[in-house]
């Protein structure tokens with residue numbers, strides 16, 4: 001099992017290589033969310049176009065085979081089946097809009113499941129995804145609107161992704177009770193055609209100033225005096241990762 005620190009550095013490497021523009025841009029951007037996985041580097045070998053979640057790549061004969069990709073949307077690839085639900089492992093998350101890239105060392109040739117965050121409808125619609133384990137692993141509760149509880153993840157939310165331009169207010173208890181925090185999805189990925197993905201990644205609830213498991217309900221919109229900027233959290237995480245490298 002890999003340590004949390006190695007995950008963080010791997011994630012950083014992936015995000016940096018994408019934002020540094022070392023990726024090839026496909027000619028045409030599209031609003032269709034998909035993940036085209038290739039067995040070889042630089043989009044070579046056999047490929048398969050995933051349009052939705054795949055909990056077990058054995059089913060398409062690609063377990064531990066994907067080494068490069070072209071994608072649209074915010075996708076996570078996991079070292080183990082079922083999004084690492086049974087066994088924690090590496091997770092690589094990349095935002096892209098028809099960009100192609102090689103997978104980072106942490107995930108190349110190791111992917112056993114994959115899924116996206118965000119709405120199944122518009123690519124940049126307002127949406128939230130909550131996960132039962134840190135780093136977007138395990139069970140999920142998701143939606144596009146206010147909710148009095150967090151369903152199967154009640155008491156168990158450990159990481160969060162918000163997408164689109166709208167903010168969300170998370171409450172520590174059901175029915176909008178307890179402490180609250182307004183989360184602003186102000187990280188941004190710009191596609192080559194000028195379209196944007198707005199999002200916020202929170203690897204654990206500590207990044208929201210909450211304790212693990214501490215989201216019990218949510219309201220669409222910003223209704224708390226405590227405001228957390230996803231971009232500020234990302235910058236702080238990257239600074240901590242580089243300090244660890246030095």
Ligand SMILES: *[C@@H]1O[C@H](CO)[C@@H](O)[C@H](O)[C@H]1NC(C)=O
Nearest residue numbers: 121125126143144145146220
């Ligand atoms: C949420 O999604 C449903 C369909 O899944 C859609 O009908 C509805 O308009 C969406 N709501 C918002 C606020 O986007």
Ligand SMILES: *[C@@H]1O[C@H](CO)[C@@H](O)[C@H](O)[C@H]1NC(C)=O
Nearest residue numbers: 144145146147148218219220
């Ligand atoms: C979103 O939730 C609010 C409050 O529960 C409700 O009034 C509204 O109709 C919902 N919007 C959609 C598009 O479902």
